[in-house]
Amino acid sequence: ELPEVAASASLSPMPAATKDQLVAAWKRGLAAQIKESGALPPGNAKGAPAAWAKPNTGAAAAARRALSSPRTGSSSGDVEAEAVAAWRAAPAAERRRAAKAALEADASDAEAAFALYEAEDELGDGDAAVAALRAALAADPSHAAAARLLAAAEGGADAASAAANDAAGAAEYARQIFDGYATTFDEHLTGTLKYSVPKELALAADAASGGGRSGVDPPRYACIVDAGCGTGLSVEPFAGRADSVIGIDVSSKMLEVARGKGLYSTLLCDDLVSGLATLAQGQCDLIISADTLMYVGRLDGFFEQAERVLASGGVLAFSVESAERATSQGDAGSVALGEDGIGLQPSGRFCHTRGYVEGLAARSGDGDGGAWETAAEPRDVMGRMDGDKPVYATLHVFVRR
Ligand SMILES: C[S@@+](CC[C@H](N)C(=O)[O-])C[C@H]1O[C@@H](n2cnc3c(N)ncnc32)[C@H](O)[C@@H]1O
Missing domain, CATH: 3.40.50.150 (Vaccinia Virus protein VP39)
Known part of the structure; x- marks a missing residue:
C-alpha cells in the first residue's frame, strides 16, 4: 500500500493484540525512529501547523523519506498529504536536522537540499539557505524552484529580466510549488x-x-x-x-x-x-x-x-x-x-x-x-x-x- 516507504517499513505481526499493546508497539517504533533520525516522523505531530512563510516543493519528497515506520492508519486516506502536512508542522530546527541527515546519506539528493533550504530560510540563516539552494541545483540542474530562488537571492537586474523572460521556467516553478500546496492552500x-x-x-x-x-x-x-x-x-x-x-x-x-x-x-x-x-x-x-x-x-x-x-x-x-x-x-x-x-x-x-x-x-x-x-x-x-x-x-x- 505504501510502495514509496516499503523499503524502510518494518512488519511485526501481533495476532490478537489488545489496543493497548498495539499503541505500546507503535510508541516503541516511534521512539526508535526519533532516536535514529532526530525527528518526529511525519503524521505523528500534534497541534496546528507552524506559520508557513511560503509554500514549498521539497516537503513532499522529504516527508516521504521521513516516513520510515509503519503507520497506524491514515485518517483522511491521503497518506502523502498527511505526511506533507506533518512535515510542515514540524519545527524548522527538526526539519533542518532531518534534511541534513538525508543529505549525509546521499549528497546528490536535490529534494533534501531543497528541504534544507526551506528550514534554513525559516530559521533566518541566509548564507546557509543560499548554500542549500546551490546544493539543490548542483544535484538537479533542472530544479526550477532552486534556480528561481537562487536568482532572487543573488539579485541583480539581469537575473530579474532573465527569470521574467523565461515563461516555461516560470510555469514549471508555479506547478512545483502549487502541486505541493493544494491541500492546505x-x-x-x-x-x-x-x-x-x-x-x-x-x-x-x-x-x-x-x-x-x-x-x-x-x-x-x-x-x-x-x-x-x-x-x-x-x-x-x-x-x-x-x-x-x-x-x-x-x-x-x-x-x-x-x-x-x-x-x-x-x-x-x-x-x-x-x-x-x-x-x-x-x-x-x-x-x-x-x-x-x-x-x-x-x-x-x-x-x-x-x-x-x-x-x-x-x-x-x-x-x-x-x-x-x-x-x-x-x-x-x-x-x-x-x-x-x-x-x-x-x-x-x-x-x-x-x-x-x-x-x-x-x-x-x-x-x-x-x-x-x-x-x-x-x-x-x-x-x-x-x-x-x-x-x-x-x-x-x-x-x-
Ligand atoms: C496564489 S495562487 C492563486 C489562486 C487563485 N487565483 C486564488 O485567488 O486563490 C496562484 C495560482 O496561479 C497558478 N499559476 C501560476 N503561474 C501560472 C501559469 N503560468 N499558468 C497557469 N497557472 C499559473 C498557480 O498554479 C496557482 O494555482
Whole structure:
C-alpha cells in the first residue's frame, strides 16, 4: 500500500493484540525512529501547523523519506498529504536536522537540499539557505524552484529580466510549488495569511462592468475566465452569476480541489497564456487573475490573449505585487528591478510597476488609442500576509474597447 516507504517499513505481526499493546508497539517504533533520525516522523505531530512563510516543493519528497515506520492508519486516506502536512508542522530546527541527515546519506539528493533550504530560510540563516539552494541545483540542474530562488537571492537586474523572460521556467516553478500546496492552500490563505484579493478584485470588476449585461446589481456575466484559478477562491464572489466559468491553472493538484467545489464549467490544466489561446475570439466578458501574475513575469502574452478573448466592453481585472512598495520596504535593496519595471523579490515572486502594466495596455490594439480603457485608477490593497510582512497587491482593471 505504501510502495514509496516499503523499503524502510518494518512488519511485526501481533495476532490478537489488545489496543493497548498495539499503541505500546507503535510508541516503541516511534521512539526508535526519533532516536535514529532526530525527528518526529511525519503524521505523528500534534497541534496546528507552524506559520508557513511560503509554500514549498521539497516537503513532499522529504516527508516521504521521513516516513520510515509503519503507520497506524491514515485518517483522511491521503497518506502523502498527511505526511506533507506533518512535515510542515514540524519545527524548522527538526526539519533542518532531518534534511541534513538525508543529505549525509546521499549528497546528490536535490529534494533534501531543497528541504534544507526551506528550514534554513525559516530559521533566518541566509548564507546557509543560499548554500542549500546551490546544493539543490548542483544535484538537479533542472530544479526550477532552486534556480528561481537562487536568482532572487543573488539579485541583480539581469537575473530579474532573465527569470521574467523565461515563461516555461516560470510555469514549471508555479506547478512545483502549487502541486505541493493544494491541500492546505484554502485554509492557509484565508486563515493565516488573511487573503483579501478575491473580494477586492470582484468588487472592482463588478464596478467596471457597469452593472453587467443585464444591468442588474450585482452584475451577471456570460462567460468568466479565471486565469490561474488555483482552488477556486477567486471565483467564489461570482458564484451563481455567470452562465459559464472557465478556470485555467498549471497545477493539476490545485485544479483537483477546484473541481470538487463545482464552481467551474470548464477547467484547463495549462499555462495561462496557452490556455487562453485555446478560447474563441470574443468568447468572454470578464477575465480575472487573482494573485497569479507575480508567478508569470512578463505579461505581454497575457495581455495579447486577453485582448483577443474578451468581447468589446468586457473587463480585465487582475492583481500584481506592487513593485513600488516592494522597492520601498525594509528589504528594498534585495529586490532586483529590471529596466522594464519587472522586479524579482527574495520570495521568488515577481513584482510589477504600474508603469509597466500601463505601458502594455497603451501599446495594445491597432492604433486608435489602443485596445484598453482604464476602468479605474490602479489601487493598492493589503492582499495577504507573507510570514509577518504584509504583501501589497496592485489591482488593475481595464475595459476592452
Ligand atoms: C496564489 S495562487 C492563486 C489562486 C487563485 N487565483 C486564488 O485567488 O486563490 C496562484 C495560482 O496561479 C497558478 N499559476 C501560476 N503561474 C501560472 C501559469 N503560468 N499558468 C497557469 N497557472 C499559473 C498557480 O498554479 C496557482 O494555482
